[in-house]
Amino acid sequence: MTAPVLETRRLVRTFGGRSGFLRKTSPPVYAVNEVDLAVHEGETLGIVGESGCGKSTLGRMMTGLDRPTAGQVLFHGEDLTSLRKQNPRKLFSRIQFVFQDPLSSLNPRKTVRQILETPLKHLLKLPKSERPERLRKLMEEVRLLPEFLERHPHEFSGGQAQRIGIARALAVQPEVLVLDEPVSALDVSVQAQVLHLLRALKAEFHLTYVFISHDLAVVEHLCDTVAVMYLGRIMELAPSQELFQRPRHPYTRL
Numbered sequence: 520m521t522a523p524v525l526e527t528r529r530l531v532r533t534f535g536g537r538s539g540f541l542r543k544t545s546p547p548v549y550a551v552n553e554v555d556l557a558v559h560e561g562e563t564l565g566i567v568g569e570s571g572c573g574k575s576t577l578g579r580m581m582t583g584l585d586r587p588t589a590g591q592v593l594f595h596g597e598d599l600t601s602l603r604k605q606n607p608r609k610l611f612s613r614i615q616f617v618f619q620d621p622l623s624s625l626n627p628r629k630t631v632r633q634i635l636e637t638p639l640k641h642l643l644k645l646p647k648s649e650r651p652e653r654l655r656k657l658m659e660e661v662r663l664l665p666e667f668l669e670r671h672p673h674e675f676s677g678g679q680a681q682r683i684g685i686a687r688a689l690a691v692q693p694e695v696l697v698l699d700e701p702v703s704a705l706d707v708s709v710q711a712q713v714l715h716l717l718r719a720l721k722a723e724f725h726l727t728y729v730f731i732s733h734d735l736a737v738v739e740h741l742c743d744t745v746a747v748m749y750l751g752r753i754m755e756l757a758p759s760q761e762l763f764q765r766p767r768h769p770y771t772r773l
Contacts, residue, residue: 565742
């Protein structure tokens with residue numbers, strides 16, 4: 520098997536645990552506790568678990584948005600923390616994050632054109648003359664009309680707003696998308712449309728996905744490999760079909 524595109528090694532993220540004057544020391548809370556994962560090119564890795572199990576924190580560390588307390592995240596074998604220090608523009612043009620709530624992750628004061636133009640300008644350094652054509656293509660890629668570029672986020676439905684969030688992530692032509700519960704805030708019928716879009720985009724642009732969710736049916740539909748997370752740890756890791764047909768860990772069965 521080829522080397523993984525993205526890998527975590529004994530990854531830890533804790534919160535709290537500090538002591539102060541006249542205050543007792545409290546033990547740290549482990550949001551992520553010694554997690555080992557590997558994501559290979561073209562794969563969709565699902566991370567599934569209950570709310571509060573640490574999966575969103577793990578996803579943020581896998582994109583460099585949050586720093587680990589201990590352990591490493593490796594991107595093509597290089598330490599992500601070092602890459603972020605050396606060349607953050609290059610890192611964030613190769614790994615992108617899609618947020619759970621599309622409307623809260625889009626600046627309400629800006630038009631869609633301004634939102635999508637920001638990564639083209641600051642990460643890709645795309646000349647101004649080339650941006651209009653790239654913006655038009657982005658809208659077509661996520662199945663939205665180019666005329667929508669002049670609208671503001673509040674003028675869209677949840678499904679349309681999430682498509683804009685996906686377009687923003689795709690703007691820099693990344694290799695990896697980490698998607699943090701991207702359909703959980705949407706109606707069931709709209710969920711299906713967005714999931715179909717994600718599958719089409721993955722095939723078209725040869726993307727690698729890390730898909731975070733608490734919805735087992737969605738994960739089974741979309742993911743090649745599934746990691747089951749509980750209280751910051753990976754309980755079970757297996758190919759999707761095997762995990763759903765023959766779950767081994769009691770928590771997975773539960």
